[in-house]
Amino acid sequence: KAGVTQTPRYLIKTRGQQVTLSCSPISGHRSVSWYQQTPGQGLQFLFEYFSETQRNKGNFPGRFSGRQFSNSRSEMNVSTLELGDSALYLCASSPGTSGGLSSYNEQFFGPGTRLTVL
Amino acid sequence: LAKTTQPISMDSYEGQEVNITCSHNNIATNDYITWYQQFPSQGPRFIIQGYKTKVTNEVASLFIPADRKSSTLSLPRVSLSDTAVYYCLLSEGLTGGGNKLTFGTGTQLKVEL
Numbered sequence: 001k002a003g004v005t006q007t008p009r010y011l012i013k014t015r016g017q018q019v020t021l022s023c024s025p026i027s028g029h030r031s032v033s034w035y036q037q038t039p040g041q042g043l044q045f046l047f048e049y050f051s052e053t054q055r056n057k058g059n060f061p062g063r064f065s066g067r068q069f070s071n072s073r074s075e076m077n078v079s080t081l082e083l084g085d086s087a088l089y090l091c092a093s094s095p096g097t098s099g100g101l102s103s104y105n106e107q108f109f110g111p112g113t114r115l116t117v118l
Numbered sequence: 119l120a121k122t123t124q125p126i127s128m129d130s131y132e133g134q135e136v137n138i139t140c141s142h143n144n145i146a147t148n149d150y151i152t153w154y155q156q157f158p159s160q161g162p163r164f165i166i167q168g169y170k171t172k173v174t175n176e177v178a179s180l181f182i183p184a185d186r187k188s189s190t191l192s193l194p195r196v197s198l199s200d201t202a203v204y205y206c207l208l209s210e211g212l213t214g215g216g217n218k219l220t221f222g223t224g225t226q227l228k229v230e231l
Contacts, residue, residue: 004161033219035219035221042221042222042223042224043162043221044221045218056218088159090161091161092161094217106167107164107219108164109162109163110161111159111160111161112159112160112161114159
C-alpha cells in the first residue's frame with residue numbers, strides 16, 4: 001500500500017497570504033488528522049476529520065481550517081499567515097472508527113509540508 | 119500541562135540496550151501508551167503501543183507497571199540508524215470515535231560507534 005502523501009513538500013509564503021495544504025491518506029483509511037510541529041512547541045494537534053466531518057479539534061485559532069472529501073483526501077487552509085505559522089505541518093491517517101470509545105488506531109504520518117512565512 | 123515527561127536526551131553506543139522511561143502521572147482510563155520515532159524532516163513513525171503489562175514486537179518492548187503512571191521503551195542492541203527523537207504519548211480514545219495524540223517534548227537519542 002502507498003503511504004500517506006502530502007503536497008507540496010515545501011512552501012514559502014509572505015505574511016497576510018493564505019495557504020492550502022493537501023493530504024492523501026492510505027487507501028481505505030477514513031480518518032485524517034493534522035499536526036503542527038515547531039521547535040518551540042513541538043507537535044501539536046490541529047484537528048481530525050472522519051467521513052468528511054471534523055470530529056476533533058485542538059486549540060488553534062479560526063485561521064486554521066480544514067476539510068475532507070468523499071475519497072478521504074483532506075486539505076488544510078491557513079488564512080492571514082503570520083510569521084509564527086512557519087512550521088512543519090504533518091498529516092496522519094488511520095482506519096478510524098465510526099463511533100464510541102475506540103481501541104487504539106495506529107496513526108500513519110506523511111512526510112509533512114514545510115511552510116516558511118516571510 | 120504536559121501529559122508526559124521524558125528525558126530530553128540520551129546517549130548510547132552501538133550494540134547496547136537502551137531504555138527510555140516516560141512519566142504520565144495523570145493517565146486516564148481510556149488512554150493508550152504509544153511510542154513514536156522521528157527522524158529529521160520526516161513524519162513520526164509508530165514503534166509500539168500498549169495499555170498495561172508488557173508488549174513486545176520485532177523492534178522494541180514496552181513495559182507498563184500496574185499503576186500505568188509510567189512506561190519504559192526498551193530498544194535492544196541499538197545501531198547508528200536508531201539515532202532519532204522518541205516520543206512517548208498518550209492516545210486518548212474519544213467518545214465520538216478516533217484517537218487524539220498528545221505529544222510531549224520527546225527524547226533525542228544519539229547512538230555512537
